[in-house]
Amino acid sequence: MYSVITVEREFGCGGGEIAAKLAQRLQWKLWDQALTEEIAKLADVDCAAVEKKQEKIDSTFHRLAKIFWRGSYEGAVKTGAEFFDADCMVEMGGQVMQRAAAEGKCVIVGRGAPYFLREHPDAFHVFLYAPYAEKLRRLRENGSRIPGNPETLLNTVDRDRIAFVKRYFNADWPTRSLYHLMVNTAVGDEIVITTILEAMRSLERKPTQTLTSFPHQGEQASV
Numbered sequence: 631m632y633s634v635i636t637v638e639r640e641f642g643c644g645g646g647e648i649a650a651k652l653a654q655r656l657q658w659k660l661w662d663q664a665l666t667e668e669i670a671k672l673a674d675v676d677c678a679a680v681e682k683k684q685e686k687i688d689s690t691f692h693r694l695a696k697i698f699w700r701g702s703y704e705g706a707v708k709t710g711a712e713f714f715d716a717d718c719m720v721e722m723g724g725q726v727m728q729r730a731a732a733e734g735k736c737v738i739v740g741r742g743a744p745y746f747l748r749e750h751p752d753a754f755h756v757f758l759y760a761p762y763a764e765k766l767r768r769l770r771e772n773g774s775r776i777p778g779n780p781e782t783l784l785n786t787v788d789r790d791r792i793a794f795v796k797r798y799f800n801a802d803w804p805t806r807s808l809y810h811l812m813v814n815t816a817v818g819d820e821i822v823i824t825t826i827l828e829a830m831r832s833l834e835r836k837p838t839q840t841l842t843s844f845p846h847q848g849e850q851a852s853v
Contacts, residue, residue: 631752631834632753632754632767632830632833632837633731633735633736633752634730634731634734634735634737634738634747634750634752634753634754635649635652635670635735635737635738635753635754635755635756635826635830636727636737636738636739636744636747636753636754636755636756637649637652637737637738637739637743637756637758638740638743638744638755638756638757638758638804638809639739639740639757639758640758640759640760640765640788641765641783641784641787641791642760642765642766642768642769642780642783642784642787642814643758643760643764643765643768643815644757644758644760644819645739645740645758645815646662646739646740647779648758648815648822648823649662649737649739650662650821651819651823652737652826652827653736653737654822656735656827657735658735658736658737658751658823659725659730659733659735659736660736660737660739660764661666661726661730661736661738661739661743662739662740663840664677665723665726665727665738665739665828666732667725668726669719669722669723671723672722673718673719673722676783678682682768702819704717704762707758709794716794718742722743723741723742723746724742724746727741727743727746727747728746728747730810731750731752735751739749740772742794742795742798742799742807744808744809744850745795745801745805748790749810754810754811754826754830755810755811756809756811756812756813756826757804757806757809757811757812757813758812758813758815758822759812759813759814759815760814760815760816761816762784762787764816765784765835766780766784769774769783769784771849788803788815791803803807810829810833811825811826811829811830812832813825813826835842
């Protein structure tokens with residue numbers, strides 16, 4: 631029985647909203663903003679520091695500076711937002727997701743969840759996407775909640791996600807062989823949710839399904 635659903639998504643396709651509706655339908659815990667809050671608590675930083683690092687890689691200068699900090703006594707004991715980088719976020723995020731998956735009955739949004747939980751036997755992995763026009767429409771409808779220019783965001787956010795996955799998982803984004811299901815959200819939120827639930831329940835009635843194996847970090851990705 632699947633007890634975890636990971637929802638990876640193209641920016642602007644409505645993946646976060648659909649994941650929230652899906653969690654509500656199942657009465658499962660939603661790990662979206664809650665994931666940010668848990669990582670911030672674990673790192674002893676505020677949520678804004680975590681949000682700045684999610685699905686992004688640090689600048690070359692920051693990575694070089696981090697090497698310097700690690701080589702000094704002061705660097706070993708400092709904490710806080712100034713020293714919280716993407717590497718810390720990934721490490722702590724992985725810990726939080728593994729705990730959430732162990733508890734079960736949860737929907738986890740983005741943050742590399744399908745990669746962290748690629749070997750979890752009870753995780754059902756979904757990728758949501760949409761045509762450019764549909765994503766732009768959704769972003770404009772949610773304009774008051776989306777900081778920045780929609781067109782600019784559509785051209786940059788997913789590019790950051792591609793770089794993030796390449797750096798931390800040595801894979802292309804999206805890794806199609808990783809997902810049980812990929813759905814175009816232009817068909818409508820309710821149809822997407824119904825499709826996810828029906829596909830998940832259909833697989834539960836069949837013998838164990840094994841997805842194409844995915845390499846561990848540092849190994850060559852077969853994508």
